[in-house]
Amino acid sequence: MRKALLVLGVLLLVGAMGLAAEKTLKVAWIYVGPIGDYGWTYAHDQARQIVEKTFPWLKTTYIESVPEGQVESFIDQLVAQGYQVIFTTSFGFMDGTLAAAKKYPDVIFAHCSGFKRHKNMATYMADFHEVYYLNGLMAGALTKTGKIGYVAAHPIPELKRHINAFAIGAREVNPNAEVHVRWIYEWYNPAAAKEAAEALIAEGCDVFAFTEDSPTVVQVAAEHKMPVFGHYSPMYKFAPDYVVSGQLVHWEAFYLDFLAKIYAGMYNTENLADVDWWGLLHNGGVEMGADFGMPINPKWVPVLKDKIIDHPFFGKISVYDLVMKRLEQIADKQMVFNPFQGPIYDRNGVLRIPEGTRASYDELLTMQWAVQGVVGPWPGEPKE
Amino acid sequence: MSGWESWLVGTVSRALAFGTPLLWATLGEIYAERAGVVNLGVEGMMALGAFFGFAMAKVTGNPWVAIVLAALAGGTASLLHAFLSVTLRANQYVSGLALTMFGLGLSGLLGRGWTGQPLFHSLKSISIPGLSHIPYIGPMFFQKQSVLLYIGVLLALAMWFILFHTRWGLAIRAVGESPATADAMGINVFAVRYLCVFIGGLLAGVAGGFLSVEYRPAWTEGMTAGMGWIAIALTIFVAWNPLQALGGAFLFGALYHLSYRLQQYVSPELLKTLPYVAAILVLSLTATGAARRRRGAPAALGIPYVRGER
Numbered sequence: 001m002r003k004a005l006l007v008l009g010v011l012l013l014v015g016a017m018g019l020a021a022e023k024t025l026k027v028a029w030i031y032v033g034p035i036g037d038y039g040w041t042y043a044h045d046q047a048r049q050i051v052e053k054t055f056p057w058l059k060t061t062y063i064e065s066v067p068e069g070q071v072e073s074f075i076d077q078l079v080a081q082g083y084q085v086i087f088t089t090s091f092g093f094m095d096g097t098l099a100a101a102k103k104y105p106d107v108i109f110a111h112c113s114g115f116k117r118h119k120n121m122a123t124y125m126a127d128f129h130e131v132y133y134l135n136g137l138m139a140g141a142l143t144k145t146g147k148i149g150y151v152a153a154h155p156i157p158e159l160k161r162h163i164n165a166f167a168i169g170a171r172e173v174n175p176n177a178e179v180h181v182r183w184i185y186e187w188y189n190p191a192a193a194k195e196a197a198e199a200l201i202a203e204g205c206d207v208f209a210f211t212e213d214s215p216t217v218v219q220v221a222a223e224h225k226m227p228v229f230g231h232y233s234p235m236y237k238f239a240p241d242y243v244v245s246g247q248l249v250h251w252e253a254f255y256l257d258f259l260a261k262i263y264a265g266m267y268n269t270e271n272l273a274d275v276d277w278w279g280l281l282h283n284g285g286v287e288m289g290a291d292f293g294m295p296i297n298p299k300w301v302p303v304l305k306d307k308i309i310d311h312p313f314f315g316k317i318s319v320y321d322l323v324m325k326r327l328e329q330i331a332d333k334q335m336v337f338n339p340f341q342g343p344i345y346d347r348n349g350v351l352r353i354p355e356g357t358r359a360s361y362d363e364l365l366t367m368q369w370a371v372q373g374v375v376g377p378w379p380g381e382p383k384e
Numbered sequence: 385m386s387g388w389e390s391w392l393v394g395t396v397s398r399a400l401a402f403g404t405p406l407l408w409a410t411l412g413e414i415y416a417e418r419a420g421v422v423n424l425g426v427e428g429m430m431a432l433g434a435f436f437g438f439a440m441a442k443v444t445g446n447p448w449v450a451i452v453l454a455a456l457a458g459g460t461a462s463l464l465h466a467f468l469s470v471t472l473r474a475n476q477y478v479s480g481l482a483l484t485m486f487g488l489g490l491s492g493l494l495g496r497g498w499t500g501q502p503l504f505h506s507l508k509s510i511s512i513p514g515l516s517h518i519p520y521i522g523p524m525f526f527q528k529q530s531v532l533l534y535i536g537v538l539l540a541l542a543m544w545f546i547l548f549h550t551r552w553g554l555a556i557r558a559v560g561e562s563p564a565t566a567d568a569m570g571i572n573v574f575a576v577r578y579l580c581v582f583i584g585g586l587l588a589g590v591a592g593g594f595l596s597v598e599y600r601p602a603w604t605e606g607m608t609a610g611m612g613w614i615a616i617a618l619t620i621f622v623a624w625n626p627l628q629a630l631g632g633a634f635l636f637g638a639l640y641h642l643s644y645r646l647q648q649y650v651s652p653e654l655l656k657t658l659p660y661v662a663a664i665l666v667l668s669l670t671a672t673g674a675a676r677r678r679r680g681a682p683a684a685l686g687i688p689y690v691r692g693e694r
Contacts, residue, residue, distance in 0.1 A: 035496075036495060036500075036604075038499045182644050182652075183647065183652045183656075184644075185656050188604075188606070190607050191599075191611065192644075194599070195402060195640055195641055195643075196644040198394075198641070199394075199398075199641060199645040202390055203645075214602070214607075215502075216600050216602075219601065219602070237502050239502075375648075376647060376648055377647050377651065377652045
């Protein structure tokens with residue numbers, strides 16, 4: 001529904017700008033991985049296919065598995081072929097894309113996950129911290145041992161933010177819950193993810209979330225008949241009985257908006273220096289769900305409805321209702337609620353977010369500390 | 385179960401599970417190298433085995449047919465290496481590396497449409513009735529393990545027996561030690577090398593099939609994630625001996641499991657390197673000529689055989 005509205009809105013916008021002139025926009029994507037990775041690159045390419053189907057005036061192409069150091073030569077090639085808008089979708093493409101933006105002032109660039117911009121180069125990213133928080137609420141209700149397992153890729157602020165949000169959610173429902181973390185130091189390694197999950201199970205964890213580009217943790221959890229939250233792509237089909245919910249991305253939310261604005265002339269090669277899109281629940285960049293359109297697996301809905309807690313704000317409420325209320329509050333355009341709402345202390349007792357404030361965008365992007373309830377190693381943890 | 389018991393049981397049972405594909409791939413490489421052919425293509429053959437195994441399991445719904453096809457995929461790919469390195473006498477290291485790239489690339493290309501599909505007819509792990517209820521021993525060795533683990537252990541015993549106690553084994557070792565002498569004895573050096581490389585391919589294929597049909601029933605490009613290289617290091621580590629391969633594969637499995645289990649106590653960065661540091665240490669210690677000979681490296685390893693040349 002939201003997607004339909006979004007598309008409708010974008011179409012209206014285009015119509016309103018009164019662009020009768022027939023022109024074709026040639027747009028290219030440069031991917032770091034293979035489109036078949038079923039994770040990061042796969043999600044971007046799904047979005048590319050959606051925008052191509054949506055806009056008749058669009059002609060797209062892509063280049064996959066581009067080594068990070070070689071992005072410039074691929075951009076040269078695309079510009080020579082007449083591509084006017086180029087998306088580069090890996091952090092490591094940042095400097096190469098910036099150099100190209102300066103070299104080709106008539107081409108529009110957008111770089112995913114970086115922080116360097118230029119008058120003809122925007123940045124964009126989607127972030128899951130809100131969704132992890134919502135998943136955490138459910139995980140806190142579902143754990144019997146009080147130990148929730150999290151298989152994590154790299155100890156960087158993005159993951160720390162996600163794990164913290166997840167733990168905040170879990171402890172809102174179950175104040176004694178612990179989130180046990182294991183790092184595998186790789187974005188993609190099914191064997192490592194499996195062994196890390198098995199190690200967590202041996203320690204008594206009975207509910208799982210993760211950051212790794214494969215459905216491995218979902219499969220391990222299902223094998224042990226434990227509930228789990230999918231990551232990045234819809235993983236419901238891998239374990240229909242055990243995937244409770246998960247984090248899903250809608251890159252097309254950005255691509256549709258950005259390309260429509262270029263087509264309509266609102267974005268051009270002179271005014272992108274401040275364009276930094278962050279995909280969240282309120283703008284449709286991310287979605288909470290076991291599958292698209294399935295926020296919570298129907299098999300788990302009764303379990304969550306039966307779990308009644310005494311909530312400091314809502315009073316007696318079922319966890320299912322709590323999740324839905326929080327989802328509504330976070331997705332609200334006014335941003336009524338955010339998981340990182342003070343007071344929040346880190347696990348060493350240092351006050352990180354004072355009462356009455358929220359973590360700022362910069363604080364979210366540079367988060368290194370761990371909230372209370374997170375158990376396990378935390379490389380780079382600040383002492384003060 | 386708690387405390388040290390959970391550590392012991394968990395470590396042993398995970399060591400066996402993670403060690404299973406390593407065991408199969410290492411056993412195969414041992415035979416190839418015993419016959420004098422280094423095959424650095426293990427990773428590629430495993431990737432092909434993983435893809436064809438997965439595809440076959442999806443199409444036929446029978447995981448055993450899938451494992452057989454995975455073996456054949458690895459075996460067929462290995463013949464390419466055999467042709468290049470035995471018949472054409474190309475540099476074995478280069479040819480093996482090429483096979484790895486070829487295997488990873490081809491499986492990635494063919495696997496496009498198969499990515500992200502769940503596999504419902506996976507090979508299920510088994511618990512052995514009776515034995516699985518013995519305290520400690522049961523959960524360590526007989527609960528939720530792969531049938532391929534037990535077959536692999538029997539295979540290791542059989543391969544050891546054949547290699548050291550039969551005429552066939554003598555022929556294989558002769559070809560690896562001194563192909564000219566073997567040739568003079570009437571052994572068909574090329575046939576033996578082809579056969580051993582092929583066996584290596586079959587077993588690497590099974591190792592790959594295990595990954596995609598049982599260990600993690602799904603296909604994704606590059607899912608072998610470096611296991612083939614570990615198998616090659618293990619081959620040297622276990623001194624080209626199928627019996628020691630059991631110890632090597634399961635030791636590596638244990639280290640791998642512990643590198644996650646111990647994270648609460650030891651820096652994860654350090655732990656992550658542990659299995660590889662162990663491999664490098666052993667390889668460095670055994671790399672010198674004298675040690676190499678003492679540990680039983682086949683004398684003609686890596687050297688193409690040309691009839692009539694010394």
